[in-house]
Amino acid sequence: MSNYAKFIASLVGGWFALSLVASALHLYNTGPGQPPLPLGIAALTPLVVFLVWFAASPRFREFSLSLSPRLLTLVQSWRVLGFVFVVLAADRLLPKAFALSAGWGDIAIGATAIWAALKLATPDRRRAFLAWQFLGIADLVNAVLLGTLSGLIDPHGISTGAMTVLPLSLIPTFGVPLYIILHMICIAQALRWRDAQARSMESPSGSVAA
Numbered sequence: 001m002s003n004y005a006k007f008i009a010s011l012v013g014g015w016f017a018l019s020l021v022a023s024a025l026h027l028y029n030t031g032p033g034q035p036p037l038p039l040g041i042a043a044l045t046p047l048v049v050f051l052v053w054f055a056a057s058p059r060f061r062e063f064s065l066s067l068s069p070r071l072l073t074l075v076q077s078w079r080v081l082g083f084v085f086v087v088l089a090a091d092r093l094l095p096k097a098f099a100l101s102a103g104w105g106d107i108a109i110g111a112t113a114i115w116a117a118l119k120l121a122t123p124d125r126r127r128a129f130l131a132w133q134f135l136g137i138a139d140l141v142n143a144v145l146l147g148t149l150s151g152l153i154d155p156h157g158i159s160t161g162a163m164t165v166l167p168l169s170l171i172p173t174f175g176v177p178l179y180i181i182l183h184m185i186c187i188a189q190a191l192r193w194r195d196a197q198a199r200s201m202e203s204p205s206g207s208v209a210a
Helices: 002-024 037-056 058-066 069-090 096-120 123-153 170-200
Strands: none
Touching: 002 037, 002 058, 002 170, 037 058, 037 123, 037 170, 058 170, 069 096, 069 123, 069 170, 096 123, 123 170
16 A cells, blocks of 8 residues: 555656646636636646546545545645735735635635644544535635636736746646545545444344444
8 A cells, every 4th residue: 555655646746746837838828808728627637537536446445535534634724825815815916806715715724624633533523524624625616716707707807817827826726626635535534434333333133223
């Protein structure tokens, strides 16, 4: 399993390098008034690859579910850096409707990540843990939608063009899909807690224990 972990780590490193190079080559740039299609493809592709791989490969699924849900949740604490969006909105470098929602949402998730990891990542608090994970995904999806639609909502307003160049381009092309994947793994783990609890309530004969 250690070799497999190294293989996965190398894939993640390669993904980060690809996002970095593509950003440096300005491959995510779009013309004025055009939807950020290259950015959207870069954000969605890793999610599709993960879901297909997770469903089709028992070994990858076993590896993913063996990861520590506490550690995966603790990684989300980095999202407190969402305060950068709030600053950029104040400096009129990003549209407020997008940046404030994305920024404060990330701050809220990042600030509560340690609490969620230490207090909620247990079978006894499965529902609260799942709720927190879904809120984390909702925040990211909301940010992506607002970032994509802001140009259509206010064509003459401040552009989200800053999100297509370094260093901000690494957020939608690497950070956002990675955080969503971590949330998905935690959700899959928590659903297994429910199945384990159900099995523990059954007697060897298959009947529910008194």
